[in-house]
Amino acid sequence: MSVHPAVDFPVPLDISPSGGVEGRSRRYEKFLGDMAGVYRDEAAWQTSxxxxxxxxxxxxxDDHRYQEGPGALIVGTSxxxxxxxxxxxxxxxxxxxxIADRAELYHCLSGHGVxxxxxxxGQSTAIELTPGKAVNVPGHWIHRSVNVGDEPFVTLFCYAADAGQDYELIxxxxxxxxxxxxxxQGWKLVPNPDHTGYRSR
Structure with missing residues (x-):
């Protein structure tokens, strides 16, 4: 007789284009004071x-994690x-x-971002996102959201529950x-003169 693992029950989620997930497992927030060292111009950050x-x-x-282990997904909004x-x-x-080979999908719900x-x-690119546009980020790609508009930039994301995040690499x-x-009136990419290169993970 075969034994099947417990199966989680499907969970309906209410995903808002203005940001937020009803039915979320958790929410975490980042404030200006948490962003030390993220922006190149530390003096401008301190002034802000x-x-x-x-x-x-x-x-x-906001994200929703319905189970752990292989095959599970995390979905949410940023x-x-x-x-x-x-x-x-x-x-x-x-x-x-x-786990560097884990991919992630980002789909823009509202706003204007990159x-x-x-x-x-050493590869580098930037993909502009507006409502209805998405980017499928392969494994081994470092990724950061940037708001280049005047409204909240809201993305729906989905990735493997075992992926984890490495924030220290940057x-x-x-x-x-x-x-x-x-x-x-727009945005552009410029080289970061402080960048010293990434060490292999």
Whole structure:
């Protein structure tokens, strides 16, 4: 007689295009004071903290995890509020998955953003996202959301539940290889002169 593992029951989720998931397993929030070392211009970040307060909300993530183990998925939304620190647009911390070969899908629900993408071996690209546009991020790609618009940038994401996140890789490299900065009425990529290269994971 075969024995089947327990099967989790399907869970309906109410996903808002303005950000948030009813039925979420958790929510975490990042505030301006949490973003030390994320922006290249540390003086501009400190000025922003002094003027706007360390408790200003920058982004939040709602996710739903229905089980652990192989085959399980995490789905949720990331909501990144608009703003700038110096010339840089508002960003998330960014990460490589702790199990580096795990992929992730991002689908823009609202707003205007850029997914900044890099690999440990030096490849770099940026994909612009507006409502209805998506990017399928392969494994081994470091990724960071950037809000280049005037409204919240909201993405729906989905990735393997065992993937994990490695946030330290970017900090150890002096930031990502490219920066997304203001360019008149738009945005552009510029090299980050502080970037020292990523160490292999």
């Amino acid at each position: 903290v002094d003027e706007r307060g360390a408790d200003e909300l920058i982004y939040w993530v 909501t990144l509020l608009p703003g700038r620190v110096g010339d840089e647009f508002a960003v998330t911390r960014g990460h490589l998955h702790a 997914m900044l993408l890099e690999t440990v071996d 900090a150890e490299a002096g930031g990502m290889k490219s920066l997304v900065v203001a360019d008149g």
